[in-house]
Amino acid sequence: MAEYIVKILDVKQLTHDVKRFRVEKPEGYIFKPGQATGVAINTPELKKRRRSFTFTGLNEDTHLEFTIKIYPEHNGLTKDLDAAVPGTELLIGSPWGAITYKGKGVFIAGGAGITPFISIFRDLQARNELSGNMLLFANKTRADIILEKELRDMLDGAFVNILSDEEQEGYFGGFISEEFLRTHVSDLGVNFYLCGPPLMMRTVTDLLAGLGVDKKAVTMDL
Ligand SMILES: Cc1cc2nc3c(=O)[nH]c(=O)nc-3n(C[C@H](O)[C@H](O)[C@H](O)COP(=O)(O)OP(=O)(O)OC[C@H]3O[C@@H](n4cnc5c(N)ncnc54)[C@H](O)[C@@H]3O)c2cc1C
Numbered sequence: 175m176a177e178y179i180v181k182i183l184d185v186k187q188l189t190h191d192v193k194r195f196r197v198e199k200p201e202g203y204i205f206k207p208g209q210a211t212g213v214a215i216n217t218p219e220l221k222k223r224r225r226s227f228t229f230t231g232l233n234e235d236t237h238l239e240f241t242i243k244i245y246p247e248h249n250g251l252t253k254d255l256d257a258a259v260p261g262t263e264l265l266i267g268s269p270w271g272a273i274t275y276k277g278k279g280v281f282i283a284g285g286a287g288i289t290p291f292i293s294i295f296r297d298l299q300a301r302n303e304l305s306g307n308m309l310l311f312a313n314k315t316r317a318d319i320i321l322e323k324e325l326r327d328m329l330d331g332a333f334v335n336i337l338s339d340e341e342q343e344g345y346f347g348g349f350i351s352e353e354f355l356r357t358h359v360s361d362l363g364v365n366f367y368l369c370g371p372p373l374m375m376r377t378v379t380d381l382l383a384g385l386g387v388d389k390k391a392v393t394m395d396l
Pocket of ligand 1: 243
């Protein structure tokens with residue numbers, strides 16, 4: 175498998191625990207919006223600690239972009255990435271992943287599970303094809319919502335937020351339920367795209383099946 179050494183170009187704090195990393199793009203490197211790649215820090219001690227991260231930029235960009243939730247308590251790669259600065263070398267592999275756009279539909283994301291959809295939405299927006307898609311985005315609190323303003327600007331009324339741990343005017347409360355899906359999804363015959371923590375994925379998959387959504391219409395990383 176191909177492996178590329180790329181330097182971090184800049185780092186920006188997006189939420190209290192999410193950072194955007196812009197990194198060099200190897201020549202001719204192409205990914206499909208929604209795909210991910212393996213990332214490690216290129217030092218002898220850390221190069222074996224590889225995790226997958228999703229491209230959140232566009233192929234047209236001159237750099238690659240990752241949007242990464244930092245887990246300081248894990249003592250894993252994201253803790254080390256939290257300390258990374260412009261100039262830090264990363265190792266990245268080839269693009270891979272099952273989440274790609276198959277046509278208009280409902281995107282359901284939990285927390286950092288929004289990352290494949292950021293790239294898909296930005297790509298559709300750039301091609302003027304975003305209209306007709308909808309995002310249901312589940313988070314604990316409003317402060318956890320990644321790129322809320324950009325998503326609202328792109329999707330307008332087709333952007334519904336649900337918060338499990340906080341009551342906020344204009345935001346739905348609780349977890350995604352059958353009632354929530356029935357309220358917000360007018361057509362169950364469209365494509366569904368899911369990405370989020372394992373428990374949310376299991377719950378939403380079961381809810382969609384219970385509502386009669388065809389398994390083949392549901393796209394997610396396995
Ligand atoms: C296809 C794909 C794409 C992905 N894209 C993204 C993305 O774009 N952005 C993003 O942020 N993430 C993404 N992820 C998730 C990412 O790959 C990592 O799993 C996540 O960032 C956690 O990595 P970590 O190294 O910090 O910790 P981990 O690898 O999860 O954990 C390291 C160690 O911490 C300990 N640990 C684990 N859980 C806990 C806990 N709850 N409390 C205390 N200690 C614990 C364990 O000992 C573990 O070995 C993606 C995953 C996949 C599969």
